[in-house]
Amino acid sequence: MAVLSVTNLSVVKRDRLLFKNVNFAVKQGSLLYVKGQNGAGKTSMLRVLAGLVAADCGEVYFTLQNIKDCREHYHQHLVYFGHKLGINLTLSAVENLQYWCKQHQVVISVDTIFYTLAQLNLVGLEDIPVSNLSAGQQRRVALARFWFKQDAKLWILDEPFTALDTQGIELLSKHITSFLRGGGAVVMTSHQALRIDYPTDELTLEYRI
């Protein structure tokens, strides 16, 4: 079944048409890789898919329901990772993740959060303000969310590999693959070549003037 499907999607940003009449469906266990050069509208597309921004034209459906009509249900099954990390720099990594889990009604123990952060190579950095961490470490903290939401059916990742080291990229790629094998659907963008050992659907956005 299609987890996410899109009909006749068009987005205009500051009088510039980013893309027009895009149609696609992302099925369970499939990965959609959105490609395109800078400014082609990849981020705008992902924000529309996540329901952060309304499309100028066209509809987005989550499991055949329009996301406008099932916003809460959709967001319960979605994890979104955007350009902005959603991490407060004054709070510590553990606090950030605890508050995120509570907001998203994810029940999780503090031990699990510590364990996940350890997996992400952040041992000893769990309870200092995130502002003291490096850019890559901050992204790791934000990426930890993908380990928590068990009932997620769709992940949307916008440039997840930026600022990560090779070990981090490998860790995330493996995690994405195991999510796909478990029947999840993933939509992502990346400027690096994907190192994911899994069949990939591609969608290329052209830069329009």
Next chain:
Amino acid sequence: MAALMAILKRDLALAYRQRAELMQPMLFFILVISLFPLAVGPEPKTLQLIGPGVIWVAAILSSLLGLERLFRDDFQDGSLEQLMLSSTSLPAAALIKVVAHWLTSILPLIILSPLLALFLHLSEPMYWALLKTLLLGTPLLSLIGAIAVGLTVGLNRGGVLLALLLLPVFIPLLIFATSAVESASMQLQYSAQLAIIGAMFLFSLALAPFAIAYALRVSQT
């Protein structure tokens, strides 16, 4: 419910860590009010006449100073995006954030107000009237202010624009609040003014959360 409690706790914890930033509007409030006795002279009658107005104007200005904090950081670091993508209802979350903001940046001003009433020679009935108008009126400042912050948070420099948008809107509140204190100074009833301020507060309490949520969604584009 647990999600909303978590938002309240988070905002209170953040306010505590950024307490230096919170102190600034409070010090501004004290300084502005202490300038008046110096500028217009220590004559008790004059001070009593201008006192309620001065305290209210200073309260409005200093609440504007701290208002941007309400959504600015969350918007910039993306926490607001994540909040919108949770199944928590956005109007309820916005209301909780306004409550946290009122508790951390307006309530201290009200707690300081007896000291300032002393500076301005307010009589005891005047002080009680002032306190009641502040308690009923300042939540209104936060609620209406939050709508404007929601609208301007996407612009990088919303500071002065915020004041220009909001000051005219606060005029009715200012008129009724100062008129209540004036009535109190003449030993008259002032429940009518309080009732009007209360009605404005309840009206905005019912509708503002939806307006704030809408403004925040608009800011995402």
